[in-house]
Amino acid sequence: MNETFAEQVSTYFRHFRNELEITNKSTYTIISYNTTITSFIEFVKQYKTPLSFESFKKIDLMNFLEYKNEMLQKQSELKASSKRLYVTHLKTFFTFIQDNMDIEVKISKIFKVLIKTPKRTPKGIDDVNCQKFLNYLNAIPFNSFTNIRNSLIMKILFYTGARRGELSNMKVNEETFIDKGQYYIIRTIGKGDKERILYIKKALIAEELDAYKSNGFTNLSATKNGRIMSGSEIYSMINASYRRAGINKEYSGAHILRHTFAKHEYAKDKDIVKLQKRLGHANVNTTMIYADPTQKEVERAFAEGL
Numbered sequence: 314m315n316e317t318f319a320e321q322v323s324t325y326f327r328h329f330r331n332e333l334e335i336t337n338k339s340t341y342t343i344i345s346y347n348t349t350i351t352s353f354i355e356f357v358k359q360y361k362t363p364l365s366f367e368s369f370k371k372i373d374l375m376n377f378l379e380y381k382n383e384m385l386q387k388q389s390e391l392k393a394s395s396k397r398l399y400v401t402h403l404k405t406f407f408t409f410i411q412d413n414m415d416i417e418v419k420i421s422k423i424f425k426v427l428i429k430t431p432k433r434t435p436k437g438i439d440d441v442n443c444q445k446f447l448n449y450l451n452a453i454p455f456n457s458f459t460n461i462r463n464s465l466i467m468k469i470l471f472y473t474g475a476r477r478g479e480l481s482n483m484k485v486n487e488e489t490f491i492d493k494g495q496y497y498i499i500r501t502i503g504k505g506d507k508e509r510i511l512y513i514k515k516a517l518i519a520e521e522l523d524a525y526k527s528n529g530f531t532n533l534s535a536t537k538n539g540r541i542m543s544g545s546e547i548y549s550m551i552n553a554s555y556r557r558a559g560i561n562k563e564y565s566g567a568h569i570l571r572h573t574f575a576k577h578e579y580a581k582d583k584d585i586v587k588l589q590k591r592l593g594h595a596n597v598n599t600t601m602i603y604a605d606p607t608q609k610e611v612e613r614a615f616a617e618g619l
Contacts, residue, residue: 318364319357326350329409339506341478341544349402356380366407366416371423374403396428437573442560446471449558455524458537463550465521466534469499470551470567473511474574474592477547477567479503483533485525503593512591579603 329350333343356377357364364373378396404424411418438446450471453464465485469475479501483489491498496514503509524530534542542550552565571592579588589600 315357315360315364318366319354321366322350322354322357325410325414326354326406328413329406332409337506339478339502340481342506344544345398346402346406349399350406352381352384352399353377353403366410366418369407369418369423371426374400374423374426377403393428400424400426400428436569437576438560438564438569442564443573445558445560446555449554455520458528458530461521461524462530462534463554465518465525466547467551467554467570468518468521469511469513469533470570471574472513472517473499474571474578475499475501475511476504476571476593477544479509480534480547481541481544484531485522485533486531490522505595507593509593575600575603 330343330347333346360373360376362373378399381395381399404420407418407423408420410416411420437443450464450467453460455461455464466480469480470477483499483501489500491500492515494515496512497518499511499513501509501511532539532541534547536542548566551567551570555564556562575588575592578591579585583604585597585600585604588603589597592600594600
Protein backbone atom coordinates (compact mmCIF):
# COMPACT_ATOMS: atom_id res chain seq x y z
CA MET A 314 0.00 0.00 0.00
CA ASN A 315 2.82 2.41 0.86
CA GLU A 316 5.47 1.32 -1.65
CA THR A 317 5.61 4.76 -3.27
CA PHE A 318 6.08 6.49 0.09
CA ALA A 319 8.73 3.94 1.07
CA GLU A 320 10.62 4.69 -2.17
CA GLN A 321 10.40 8.42 -1.44
CA VAL A 322 11.79 7.92 2.04
CA SER A 323 14.66 5.82 0.62
CA THR A 324 15.49 8.48 -1.98
CA TYR A 325 15.41 11.33 0.50
CA PHE A 326 17.46 9.37 2.99
CA ARG A 327 20.25 9.00 0.43
CA HIS A 328 20.35 12.80 0.19
CA PHE A 329 20.23 13.11 3.98
CA ARG A 330 23.02 10.57 4.41
CA ASN A 331 25.16 12.53 1.94
CA GLU A 332 24.71 15.61 4.12
CA LEU A 333 25.73 13.65 7.22
CA GLU A 334 28.90 12.52 5.47
CA ILE A 335 29.73 15.92 3.98
CA THR A 336 29.33 17.58 7.39
CA ASN A 337 31.71 14.97 8.88
CA LYS A 338 29.26 13.27 11.19
CA SER A 339 30.85 10.30 12.94
CA THR A 340 30.61 6.77 11.58
CA TYR A 341 28.47 5.74 14.57
CA THR A 342 26.08 8.68 14.05
CA ILE A 343 25.57 7.67 10.42
CA ILE A 344 25.11 4.01 11.32
CA SER A 345 22.60 4.97 14.01
CA TYR A 346 20.53 7.06 11.59
CA ASN A 347 20.74 4.29 9.00
CA THR A 348 19.38 1.75 11.49
CA THR A 349 16.42 3.98 12.42
CA ILE A 350 15.46 5.00 8.87
CA THR A 351 15.86 1.47 7.51
CA SER A 352 13.46 0.22 10.20
CA PHE A 353 11.10 3.08 9.41
CA ILE A 354 11.04 2.08 5.72
CA GLU A 355 10.23 -1.53 6.66
CA PHE A 356 7.45 -0.25 8.94
CA VAL A 357 6.03 1.91 6.15
CA LYS A 358 5.88 -1.03 3.72
CA GLN A 359 3.68 -3.13 6.03
CA TYR A 360 1.59 -0.26 7.47
CA LYS A 361 -2.08 -0.52 6.57
CA THR A 362 -2.85 3.22 6.62
CA PRO A 363 -1.91 5.19 3.45
CA LEU A 364 1.03 7.48 4.19
CA SER A 365 2.69 10.55 2.73
CA PHE A 366 4.90 13.23 4.23
CA GLU A 367 1.98 15.64 4.21
CA SER A 368 -0.44 13.23 5.89
CA PHE A 369 1.94 11.70 8.45
CA LYS A 370 0.56 12.15 11.99
CA LYS A 371 1.70 11.60 15.56
CA ILE A 372 -0.35 8.38 15.74
CA ASP A 373 1.75 7.00 12.86
CA LEU A 374 4.91 7.85 14.79
CA MET A 375 3.51 6.06 17.86
CA ASN A 376 2.70 3.03 15.74
CA PHE A 377 6.28 3.00 14.45
CA LEU A 378 7.57 2.90 18.03
CA GLU A 379 5.19 0.03 18.78
CA TYR A 380 6.44 -1.74 15.63
CA LYS A 381 10.03 -1.37 16.89
CA ASN A 382 8.94 -2.75 20.24
CA GLU A 383 7.42 -5.83 18.63
CA MET A 384 10.53 -6.37 16.49
CA LEU A 385 12.61 -6.80 19.65
CA GLN A 386 10.86 -10.10 20.26
CA LYS A 387 11.56 -9.78 23.98
CA GLN A 388 9.41 -9.76 27.07
CA SER A 389 10.65 -6.30 28.04
CA GLU A 390 9.49 -3.17 26.27
CA LEU A 391 11.57 -0.81 24.18
CA LYS A 392 13.73 1.35 26.43
CA ALA A 393 12.69 4.97 26.86
CA SER A 394 16.14 6.12 25.70
CA SER A 395 15.71 4.14 22.45
CA LYS A 396 12.28 5.65 21.85
CA ARG A 397 13.69 9.14 22.31
CA LEU A 398 16.52 8.36 19.89
CA TYR A 399 14.12 7.13 17.18
CA VAL A 400 11.93 10.21 17.60
CA THR A 401 14.97 12.51 17.40
CA HIS A 402 16.28 10.78 14.30
CA LEU A 403 12.95 10.97 12.48
CA LYS A 404 12.38 14.59 13.50
CA THR A 405 15.81 15.60 12.15
CA PHE A 406 15.20 13.62 8.95
CA PHE A 407 11.70 15.04 8.39
CA THR A 408 12.99 18.58 9.06
CA PHE A 409 15.69 18.02 6.42
CA ILE A 410 13.00 16.93 3.95
CA GLN A 411 10.82 19.95 4.70
CA ASP A 412 13.74 22.36 4.34
CA ASN A 413 15.18 20.88 1.15
CA MET A 414 12.38 19.16 -0.79
CA ASP A 415 9.70 21.85 -0.58
CA ILE A 416 7.35 19.47 1.24
CA GLU A 417 5.11 20.64 4.06
CA VAL A 418 5.49 18.40 7.12
CA LYS A 419 3.67 19.07 10.40
CA ILE A 420 6.90 18.83 12.43
CA SER A 421 5.62 20.58 15.58
CA LYS A 422 2.49 18.41 15.82
CA ILE A 423 4.02 15.07 14.89
CA PHE A 424 7.04 15.26 17.15
CA LYS A 425 5.52 16.94 20.19
CA VAL A 426 6.22 13.80 22.17
CA LEU A 427 7.32 13.62 25.80
CA ILE A 428 9.02 10.34 26.64
CA LYS A 429 10.06 10.23 30.27
CA THR A 430 13.37 8.59 30.87
CA PRO A 431 13.79 6.94 34.29
CA LYS A 432 16.66 8.20 36.41
CA ARG A 433 19.76 6.27 35.48
CA THR A 434 21.95 4.45 37.95
CA PRO A 435 25.54 4.03 36.75
CA LYS A 436 26.39 0.34 36.50
CA GLY A 437 30.14 0.18 36.73
CA ILE A 438 31.88 -3.12 37.38
CA ASP A 439 31.98 -3.94 41.09
CA ASP A 440 35.32 -4.12 42.92
CA VAL A 441 35.69 -7.92 42.83
CA ASN A 442 34.99 -8.23 39.10
CA CYS A 443 37.00 -5.08 38.39
CA GLN A 444 40.06 -6.73 39.94
CA LYS A 445 39.46 -9.82 37.79
CA PHE A 446 39.37 -7.61 34.71
CA LEU A 447 42.60 -5.84 35.67
CA ASN A 448 44.33 -9.16 36.37
CA TYR A 449 43.28 -10.39 32.93
CA LEU A 450 44.32 -7.13 31.26
CA ASN A 451 47.77 -7.25 32.84
CA ALA A 452 48.29 -10.88 31.83
CA ILE A 453 47.45 -10.61 28.11
CA PRO A 454 50.44 -12.05 26.20
CA PHE A 455 51.73 -9.76 23.45
CA ASN A 456 52.36 -12.63 21.04
CA SER A 457 49.98 -11.45 18.31
CA PHE A 458 48.72 -8.24 16.75
CA THR A 459 45.19 -9.06 17.91
CA ASN A 460 46.21 -9.33 21.57
CA ILE A 461 48.20 -6.07 21.40
CA ARG A 462 45.28 -4.25 19.76
CA ASN A 463 42.71 -5.65 22.19
CA SER A 464 44.87 -4.68 25.16
CA LEU A 465 45.29 -1.11 23.89
CA ILE A 466 41.58 -0.69 23.14
CA MET A 467 40.48 -1.99 26.54
CA LYS A 468 43.05 0.04 28.46
CA ILE A 469 42.00 3.26 26.74
CA LEU A 470 38.34 2.52 27.49
CA PHE A 471 39.03 1.60 31.12
CA TYR A 472 41.63 4.23 32.05
CA THR A 473 40.30 7.26 30.12
CA GLY A 474 36.50 6.89 30.07
CA ALA A 475 36.48 6.97 26.26
CA ARG A 476 33.34 6.08 24.37
CA ARG A 477 33.51 3.12 22.00
CA GLY A 478 32.68 5.39 19.05
CA GLU A 479 35.66 7.61 19.80
CA LEU A 480 38.03 4.77 18.96
CA SER A 481 36.74 4.02 15.46
CA ASN A 482 38.91 6.52 13.59
CA MET A 483 41.65 7.01 16.18
CA LYS A 484 45.15 6.98 14.73
CA VAL A 485 48.18 5.74 16.61
CA ASN A 486 50.63 8.55 15.90
CA GLU A 487 52.34 11.48 17.61
CA GLU A 488 49.55 13.91 16.64
CA THR A 489 46.93 11.79 18.44
CA PHE A 490 49.04 10.46 21.34
CA ILE A 491 50.90 13.54 22.56
CA ASP A 492 53.82 12.67 24.83
CA LYS A 493 53.78 14.77 28.04
CA GLY A 494 56.54 12.96 29.89
CA GLN A 495 54.80 10.66 32.37
CA TYR A 496 51.48 10.63 30.55
CA TYR A 497 49.86 10.95 27.14
CA ILE A 498 47.23 13.40 26.01
CA ILE A 499 45.00 11.61 23.50
CA ARG A 500 43.10 13.75 21.02
CA THR A 501 39.88 12.25 19.71
CA ILE A 502 36.53 13.24 18.24
CA GLY A 503 33.75 12.88 20.78
CA LYS A 504 29.97 13.05 20.79
CA GLY A 505 28.58 15.81 18.61
CA ASP A 506 31.77 15.66 16.51
CA LYS A 507 33.63 17.81 19.04
CA GLU A 508 37.32 17.33 19.76
CA ARG A 509 37.88 15.75 23.16
CA ILE A 510 41.01 15.25 25.23
CA LEU A 511 41.76 12.02 27.10
CA TYR A 512 44.57 11.41 29.60
CA ILE A 513 46.43 8.20 30.38
CA LYS A 514 49.68 7.29 32.17
CA LYS A 515 52.42 6.47 29.69
CA ALA A 516 53.49 3.31 31.53
CA LEU A 517 50.05 1.73 31.05
CA ILE A 518 50.21 1.62 27.25
CA ALA A 519 53.87 2.20 26.34
CA GLU A 520 54.48 -1.42 25.29
CA GLU A 521 51.39 -1.51 23.07
CA LEU A 522 52.25 1.80 21.38
CA ASP A 523 55.82 0.64 20.72
CA ALA A 524 54.44 -2.52 19.09
CA TYR A 525 52.09 -0.49 16.90
CA LYS A 526 54.89 1.81 15.75
CA SER A 527 57.48 -0.92 15.15
CA ASN A 528 55.03 -2.95 13.07
CA GLY A 529 53.61 -0.04 11.10
CA PHE A 530 50.07 -0.21 12.53
CA THR A 531 48.36 3.16 12.18
CA ASN A 532 44.69 2.65 13.10
CA LEU A 533 43.87 1.81 16.71
CA SER A 534 40.94 -0.52 15.98
CA ALA A 535 42.20 -2.07 12.74
CA THR A 536 42.04 -5.79 11.97
CA LYS A 537 45.02 -7.77 10.68
CA ASN A 538 43.75 -7.06 7.16
CA GLY A 539 43.61 -3.31 7.76
CA ARG A 540 39.83 -3.08 8.03
CA ILE A 541 38.42 -0.93 10.85
CA MET A 542 36.54 -2.97 13.46
CA SER A 543 32.81 -2.32 13.65
CA GLY A 544 31.15 -1.35 16.92
CA SER A 545 29.66 -4.84 17.22
CA GLU A 546 33.11 -6.42 16.76
CA ILE A 547 34.54 -4.30 19.59
CA TYR A 548 31.50 -5.19 21.71
CA SER A 549 32.03 -8.93 21.06
CA MET A 550 35.76 -8.70 21.74
CA ILE A 551 35.20 -7.03 25.11
CA ASN A 552 32.50 -9.52 26.12
CA ALA A 553 34.80 -12.41 25.23
CA SER A 554 37.48 -10.80 27.40
CA TYR A 555 35.05 -10.51 30.31
CA ARG A 556 34.28 -14.22 30.07
CA ARG A 557 37.97 -15.15 29.92
CA ALA A 558 38.55 -12.99 32.99
CA GLY A 559 35.82 -14.86 34.87
CA ILE A 560 33.62 -11.76 35.19
CA ASN A 561 29.91 -12.15 35.93
CA LYS A 562 27.73 -12.41 32.81
CA GLU A 563 25.65 -9.44 34.01
CA TYR A 564 28.45 -7.20 32.71
CA SER A 565 28.73 -6.63 28.98
CA GLY A 566 29.89 -4.11 26.41
CA ALA A 567 32.31 -1.21 26.36
CA HIS A 568 30.16 1.46 28.00
CA ILE A 569 30.32 -0.25 31.38
CA LEU A 570 34.08 0.44 31.40
CA ARG A 571 33.28 4.14 30.99
CA HIS A 572 30.89 3.91 33.97
CA THR A 573 33.59 2.14 35.99
CA PHE A 574 36.13 4.83 35.12
CA ALA A 575 33.69 7.58 36.13
CA LYS A 576 32.85 5.99 39.48
CA HIS A 577 36.54 5.53 40.34
CA GLU A 578 37.47 9.07 39.28
CA TYR A 579 34.68 10.66 41.28
CA ALA A 580 35.61 8.61 44.35
CA LYS A 581 39.14 10.11 44.25
CA ASP A 582 38.29 13.77 44.84
CA LYS A 583 34.50 14.27 44.50
CA ASP A 584 35.05 16.99 41.87
CA ILE A 585 31.98 16.72 39.63
CA VAL A 586 33.05 19.53 37.26
CA LYS A 587 36.42 17.92 36.61
CA LEU A 588 34.69 14.58 36.00
CA GLN A 589 32.32 16.29 33.57
CA LYS A 590 35.32 17.44 31.54
CA ARG A 591 36.97 14.01 31.68
CA LEU A 592 33.79 12.35 30.39
CA GLY A 593 33.02 14.99 27.77
CA HIS A 594 29.47 15.63 29.03
CA ALA A 595 27.84 18.78 27.62
CA ASN A 596 25.66 19.12 30.73
CA VAL A 597 26.91 18.60 34.28
CA ASN A 598 23.49 17.13 35.19
CA THR A 599 24.44 14.06 33.15
CA THR A 600 27.57 13.67 35.26
CA MET A 601 25.64 14.05 38.52
CA ILE A 602 24.53 10.39 38.44
CA TYR A 603 28.02 9.51 39.69
CA ALA A 604 27.61 11.81 42.69
CA ASP A 605 24.49 9.92 43.80
CA PRO A 606 25.44 7.15 46.27
CA THR A 607 24.26 3.60 45.64
CA GLN A 608 22.20 1.75 48.21
CA LYS A 609 25.23 -0.36 49.12
CA GLU A 610 27.23 2.80 49.83
CA VAL A 611 24.43 4.17 52.01
CA GLU A 612 24.28 0.89 53.95
CA ARG A 613 28.07 0.80 54.38
CA ALA A 614 28.10 4.36 55.72
CA PHE A 615 25.32 3.46 58.17
CA ALA A 616 27.16 0.35 59.37
CA GLU A 617 30.40 2.26 59.84
CA GLY A 618 28.59 4.77 62.05
CA LEU A 619 27.25 2.17 64.48
